[in-house]
Amino acid sequence: MRLIEKFILLILMMSLPPLIIAGGFFYYSIRNSLENQTTAHLNSVATIQKNRIKDIQAQNLKRLADFTSRERLRELMDIYARTNDKKNLVQINTILQSASGISNDIESITIRNSKGQILVSTEKDTEISQLELSQGTNPSPSQNSIRLISQPGAENPSFYLNGPLMRQGKAVGSVSMIIKTDELRQTVSDYTGLGETGEIALGRQLKDGRVAFIMPLRFDRQATDKIISDNAVPMFSALKGEEKVFTSVTDYRNHDVVAATRYINENGWGLVAKIDRSEALQPLQRIRNEIILLAFINSVVVVFAAMALARRFIQPIIDIEGVAERTSRGNLNSRVTIISKDEIGNLARTFNHMLDNLEEFDKAKSDFVSIASHQLRSPLTSIKWATEELTDSKAALGKTKRRHYLQQIHASNERMIELVEALLNVSRIDVGKLPFKKEPVQLEEKLDQIISDLSAMSQAKDVVINKKIDVKLASIEIDPNWINVIIQNLLSNAIRYSKKGQSIYTSIEQKAKYVVIKVEDSGYGIPASQQANIFTKFYRADNAHALGSEGSGLGLYITKSMVERAGGKIWFESIEGKGTTFYVKLPNGT
Amino acid sequence: MDDLHKKILIVEDEEPLSSVLKDRLSNEGFTVVVAGNGEEGLDLTLSEKPDLILLDILLPKKGGLTMLKQLRARNETGNLPVVMLTNLSDAGSINEAMELGVNDFLVKADTQISDIVDLIRSKLGL
Numbered sequence: 001m002r003l004i005e006k007f008i009l010l011i012l013m014m015s016l017p018p019l020i021i022a023g024g025f026f027y028y029s030i031r032n033s034l035e036n037q038t039t040a041h042l043n044s045v046a047t048i049q050k051n052r053i054k055d056i057q058a059q060n061l062k063r064l065a066d067f068t069s070r071e072r073l074r075e076l077m078d079i080y081a082r083t084n085d086k087k088n089l090v091q092i093n094t095i096l097q098s099a100s101g102i103s104n105d106i107e108s109i110t111i112r113n114s115k116g117q118i119l120v121s122t123e124k125d126t127e128i129s130q131l132e133l134s135q136g137t138n139p140s141p142s143q144n145s146i147r148l149i150s151q152p153g154a155e156n157p158s159f160y161l162n163g164p165l166m167r168q169g170k171a172v173g174s175v176s177m178i179i180k181t182d183e184l185r186q187t188v189s190d191y192t193g194l195g196e197t198g199e200i201a202l203g204r205q206l207k208d209g210r211v212a213f214i215m216p217l218r219f220d221r222q223a224t225d226k227i228i229s230d231n232a233v234p235m236f237s238a239l240k241g242e243e244k245v246f247t248s249v250t251d252y253r254n255h256d257v258v259a260a261t262r263y264i265n266e267n268g269w270g271l272v273a274k275i276d277r278s279e280a281l282q283p284l285q286r287i288r289n290e291i292i293l294l295a296f297i298n299s300v301v302v303v304f305a306a307m308a309l310a311r312r313f314i315q316p317i318i319d320i321e322g323v324a325e326r327t328s329r330g331n332l333n334s335r336v337t338i339i340s341k342d343e344i345g346n347l348a349r350t351f352n353h354m355l356d357n358l359e360e361f362d363k364a365k366s367d368f369v370s371i372a373s374h375q376l377r378s379p380l381t382s383i384k385w386a387t388e389e390l391t392d393s394k395a396a397l398g399k400t401k402r403r404h405y406l407q408q409i410h411a412s413n414e415r416m417i418e419l420v421e422a423l424l425n426v427s428r429i430d431v432g433k434l435p436f437k438k439e440p441v442q443l444e445e446k447l448d449q450i451i452s453d454l455s456a457m458s459q460a461k462d463v464v465i466n467k468k469i470d471v472k473l474a475s476i477e478i479d480p481n482w483i484n485v486i487i488q489n490l491l492s493n494a495i496r497y498s499k500k501g502q503s504i505y506t507s508i509e510q511k512a513k514y515v516v517i518k519v520e521d522s523g524y525g526i527p528a529s530q531q532a533n534i535f536t537k538f539y540r541a542d543n544a545h546a547l548g549s550e551g552s553g554l555g556l557y558i559t560k561s562m563v564e565r566a567g568g569k570i571w572f573e574s575i576e577g578k579g580t581t582f583y584v585k586l587p588n589g590t
Numbered sequence: 591m592d593d594l595h596k597k598i599l600i601v602e603d604e605e606p607l608s609s610v611l612k613d614r615l616s617n618e619g620f621t622v623v624v625a626g627n628g629e630e631g632l633d634l635t636l637s638e639k640p641d642l643i644l645l646d647i648l649l650p651k652k653g654g655l656t657m658l659k660q661l662r663a664r665n666e667t668g669n670l671p672v673v674m675l676t677n678l679s680d681a682g683s684i685n686e687a688m689e690l691g692v693n694d695f696l697v698k699a700d701t702q703i704s705d706i707v708d709l710i711r712s713k714l715g716l
Contacts, residue, residue: 374677374678377697377698378604378607381698382604385607386610388703389610392704397613405610
């Protein structure tokens, strides 16, 4: 996985969960409040409906009571029962006819005698008795009652009201009224405030224990008397007398609904006010979509922002990688161009610094190779040309010349050996692998031997070396080869840069913990402007170079490295034209 | 013995090299003058008026390339045949010498004395 992908994933992982959790909380709180709102609303609708239905029934019972309480009617019934006088019956019929004409709602009124026989009716006798027979009504009731009956072929049921006609404490007959349920139907068909899917369902328990609808339903106009299936949970709850709310329950259509139930105990009806949950929670749908859209937009924004941000962070790394790659292919000039002040900027700067060093090392290495090879070429050329002349018959060299050429070859060879030795030391110093084997060294002995080794050189320039040794001088612990190189380099430099016939003074002083070796000449000296460079590899002061090609420029570099690695210090004092004094301070031992 | 009339200036700080060259060129019949540094080389060019200069690059006091530049800047030495004879073989030195108008560039370690003699003869039309 690329870094940029990891970055985007990380930011997504950090930003999405809070959004989803907040969205979830928001969603569920909105759903809760929608459910509460809906159930409260359905509760109030159910209460209103219940009260209306109770009003309608009470009104109808009052009609019956108004009719049966007519004093004139009771009197006529009593007289007729006793006299059987048809005149009374005509008067009873007149009352009946006028009463039935009061309201359109009244379908029929039937008056019976105390034996239950029909005296007068707005219906034909047969129809009424058929109907009453089939519905199991009581033709001789002892009190007023109201119930529903279904008339064959009718769309809606009718109210069947039945009550006794009392005269002086005893029943003289009865009245039964059939009243239309139009008002009831209108009431339960009032879907105001119930949206597109809300409705009022009325149900009742039949004699056989099954449950049926009373009125047509919004989504089933033929629902009257239809048996209600078991999945209509709220209706069964209502019929058990429960008045409660359901936030999620199945209705007769198997729809998920929010419902409120009521029980009308006067006649044992169940009332359910309900609305499809999908409609009730309609706003939630929109909110859910908005949350999903928000999450999506968030993801897109996050991805883009993360990409932009990641690019800001990762591009410098890619840049650094590019530079590293170019460098590995050998291009040491390539640099990272990042100026940011953060950790990546620091990395870039460190990286560039490393490349600067690398380039410097590379240049130093190739400089070293080119200077070293150039220095080797001089003696090699000398040998090459001298041998060419010695072997070429045309050269016709005399005996003296031949001898001179052979000496020259020998000298060049010596110079090469020295040079190779010096180069080897430089290389060992550079990689830190200069062999060091400590042993006790008698410095005076060493000094004498070196002065003797250099006698040919000093005699050639007529230079005298004077030495002064501290009487307290003890042996020091150092690698004998190193001390050899150190003293020899200082003395040979002193001879080389002395003028003919001058003197050199060398001394060794014993201190408590160290010795100081001093080599003083009165020769050419080192120009002040170049004194800082003389310990640099291959560096030769201008006036030293002007004196000739002898000297590799490695001696002081090697000397200083050895002194310092042996735990000592080297320094000098020099005035151009007056001479130079070198000091080497070395510890006695470990 | 035409060669006797031809004068060669060797500008070389390595005495062992200049002495071998001087011996050989003298034997070949040339008049040879040796300078040990650039300053002396320029002085001898003006005073001795050599026909050809063998010029080293790394020299005390005045480098070979500086001396060459000064030679080319003067009317009397502007066209004087100069052969670089050095142990520097890096592209930078060669290019600089060529730009300054050197006639030939020889690397000492790769060159035999007889080659140098042949080259001098051909440069001088001998």
